Amino acid sequence: MSGWDLGIYVAAAVLIVAPLGVFSSYLREITRRLREDDWGAPPPTPLFRTGRYTQEEKEDR
Amino acid sequence: MEPALEISLTWLDWTIILIYLVAMIGVGLFFQKKQGSFEDYFLASKGLTMPLLIGSLVSTFYGLDTLFGTSEIGFFEGVTGFFAYALPYTGLYLLMAFLAPRFRELEGNTFIDLIGKNYGKFAQAISACSSFFYAINTMEMMGIGFIFTLLFKIPFWLGVLIAAVIVVTYTYTGGLWAVAVTDMFQFTIMALSLGIALLICWTDLGGYNGIYSGLAAYLDADPWYFFSPSGGYLTAGVIASYALTSLAVLCEPAFLQRIFASRSPRDARHALLISTPIWTAYEFACCMLGLAAVAAVGLGVIGEPHANLALIAVVARYLPPGLIGLFLAGVLAAAMSTADSYFLVSSGNLVYDLYRPLFNPDLSSEKLMAYTRRAVIISAVISVALSFYFERIMGVWVFQASILINTVLIPLYASVFLKKLPKTRLSGSLATATGFFGTIFYYLLISTTGHFSEDWGTMVLQINFCGRSVELWQEYGIFLIPPFVLLAFLIGQLCGKEKAPRTA
Numbered sequence: 055m056s057g058w059d060l061g062i063y064v065a066a067a068v069l070i071v072a073p074l075g076v077f078s079s080y081l082r083e084i085t086r087r088l089r090e091d092d093w094g095a096p097p098p099t100p101l102f103r104t105g106r107y108t109q110e111e112k113e114d115r
Numbered sequence: 116m117e118p119a120l121e122i123s124l125t126w127l128d129w130t131i132i133l134i135y136l137v138a139m140i141g142v143g144l145f146f147q148k149k150q151g152s153f154e155d156y157f158l159a160s161k162g163l164t165m166p167l168l169i170g171s172l173v174s175t176f177y178g179l180d181t182l183f184g185t186s187e188i189g190f191f192e193g194v195t196g197f198f199a200y201a202l203p204y205t206g207l208y209l210l211m212a213f214l215a216p217r218f219r220e221l222e223g224n225t226f227i228d229l230i231g232k233n234y235g236k237f238a239q240a241i242s243a244c245s246s247f248f249y250a251i252n253t254m255e256m257m258g259i260g261f262i263f264t265l266l267f268k269i270p271f272w273l274g275v276l277i278a279a280v281i282v283v284t285y286t287y288t289g290g291l292w293a294v295a296v297t298d299m300f301q302f303t304i305m306a307l308s309l310g311i312a313l314l315i316c317w318t319d320l321g322g323y324n325g326i327y328s329g330l331a332a333y334l335d336a337d338p339w340y341f342f343s344p345s346g347g348y349l350t351a352g353v354i355a356s357y358a359l360t361s362l363a364v365l366c367e368p369a370f371l372q373r374i375f376a377s378r379s380p381r382d383a384r385h386a387l388l389i390s391t392p393i394w395t396a397y398e399f400a401c402c403m404l405g406l407a408a409v410a411a412v413g414l415g416v417i418g419e420p421h422a423n424l425a426l427i428a429v430v431a432r433y434l435p436p437g438l439i440g441l442f443l444a445g446v447l448a449a450a451m452s453t454a455d456s457y458f459l460v461s462s463g464n465l466v467y468d469l470y471r472p473l474f475n476p477d478l479s480s481e482k483l484m485a486y487t488r489r490a491v492i493i494s495a496v497i498s499v500a501l502s503f504y505f506e507r508i509m510g511v512w513v514f515q516a517s518i519l520i521n522t523v524l525i526p527l528y529a530s531v532f533l534k535k536l537p538k539t540r541l542s543g544s545l546a547t548a549t550g551f552f553g554t555i556f557y558y559l560l561i562s563t564t565g566h567f568s569e570d571w572g573t574m575v576l577q578i579n580f581c582g583r584s585v586e587l588w589q590e591y592g593i594f595l596i597p598p599f600v601l602l603a604f605l606i607g608q609l610c611g612k613e614k615a616p617r618t619a
Contacts, residue, residue: 055322055323056322056323056324058323058342059317059322059323061399061403062313062314062317062322062403063314064396065310065313065396065399065400065403066310066311066313066314066317066396066400067310068310068392068393068396069306069307069309069310069313069393069396069397069400070306070307070310070311070314072306072389072392072393072396073302073303073306073307073393074303074307076166076169076170076299076302076303076389077166077170077299077303079165079166080166080167080170080299083164083166083167084296093146093149093155093159093160093162093292
């Protein structure tokens with residue numbers, strides 16, 4: 055197996071695994087939004103740049 | 116435009132394609148009642164979280180130009196297509212991941228807003244025009260029309276019209292929420308189908324050794340340059356001028372719209388960091404499938420296709436029924452996800468960035484949303500009309516990228532990242548006008564006084580400069596004009612008296 059074969063397997067793995075992972079986390083979120091009929095957003099967090107987080111962000115983390 | 120490729124589909128393939136198309140319209144109709152304000156409609160209430168951002172960013176930025184364009188370069192020049200054209204974009208995506216939080220922290224709904232607040236209405240209007248030019252969807256509409264023609268055996272014009280109706284329906288009704296949710300499905304389908312296709316085609320052709328033999332049989336010579344990162348016939352200057360189009364990442368309207376629509380700066384940065392390897396793998400897959408198509412021709416597995424159909428030809432040969440349907444749905448997804456985003460961006464340019472500040476600053480949020488919806492239809496009509504007019508779509512893309520980069524890059528980044536520098540209205544006005552009109556003038560000059568070079572496939576003007584003969588390519592506008600823009604900006608800073616308020 056050459057380096058090019060390896061590159062192909064890595065690229066194919068990224069293209070197959072990454073969307074499945076992203077889609078599963080999207081499904082969790084969209085299920086919650088549908089259940090709560092929530093299509094708005096919390097206010098932006100201006101503390102981001104300072105490295106401090108809001109209480110809500112801390113809970114997210 | 117009639118496709119020179121026959122693909123036979125089974126009932127399973129048809130079912131997958133039709134379910135996909137109906138689902139897209141269904142999503143748009145679902146979101147119709149969820150929009151209460153312009154911010155809901157145009158920025159998804161600034162509530163896009165990381166997964167939605169990843170899906171929307173990846174699928175929007177990678178359309179048919181990547182799928183067919185990168186594979187076409189792979190078909191002719193091998194891995195140079197990836198190393199010379201794609202890797203500069205990867206670097207810019209990473210850079211953008213670190214710049215994006217700064218944009219998100221600013222007060223504004225579009226990057227044109229930021230230019231307007233820093234330099235005034237003239238610079239804002241010129242920037243909005245350049246963004247509108249960039250966001251016109253000619254290439255994607257031609258591509259979708261072509262795929263519909265291929266699938267349904269209908270005339271090209273009808274394919275374009277049907278495609279436009281589907282995309283406009285869910286964009287008009289659902290706004291960015293519908294676009295982001297459909298993008299999520301489109302991202303999943305296009306990445307999965309391309310990954311599976313790459314694995315099956317490469318393995319069935321015998322891996323590297325089998326493909327090398329196929330390339331040697333095709334050329335009847337040692338095909339070394341297909342696997343040389345700097346191989347092929349491209350010169351450093353040509354590669355540099357194409358690589359410079361990657362600067363569009365830094366001021367890409369759909370890109371920045373998603374950053375402004377993200378729930379937080381952290382979501383935007385993480386989404387870009389995760390998207391970067393996916394984009395890179397996507398480009399690599401397209402390039403290698405183009406190269407695999409040449410090997411398949413050499414091995415006698417497929418007939419010689421048109422270069423920009425190489426990817427579809429080799430994939431259609433190797434994928435089993437069901438997966439071909441998934442792949443074609445993925446191709447449609449790549450085109451539609453880009454088209455819907457640019458319809459929305461260009462409608463925002465017309466209403467929010469041009470009409471509102473110039474003619475009706477007190478427009479209510481509800482009216483702003485209603486007008487933006489109508490402008491989606493106007494953008495679609497212009498895109499469809501132009502898709503019947505243009506023959507060479509790559510020329511259109513280089514012009515679009517040039518006009519955007521030359522007009523907005525310098526004033527936008529000065530306003531966002533040089534906060535302490537007091538900026539004058541004159542600097543923004545001069546810089547945007549020089550970039551915008553300079554690009555138009557340069558393209559008109561080359562296309563009216565130059566000639567079409569069959570060797571290079573582009574418009575070229577031969578001039579004498581200091582006793583030497585110099586070739587000016589149409590593509591060179593992207594690095595010839597920015598120095599003048601920078602000069603205009605500096606002159607405006609020195610001579611301008613009226614300082615704009617420091618809002619960003």
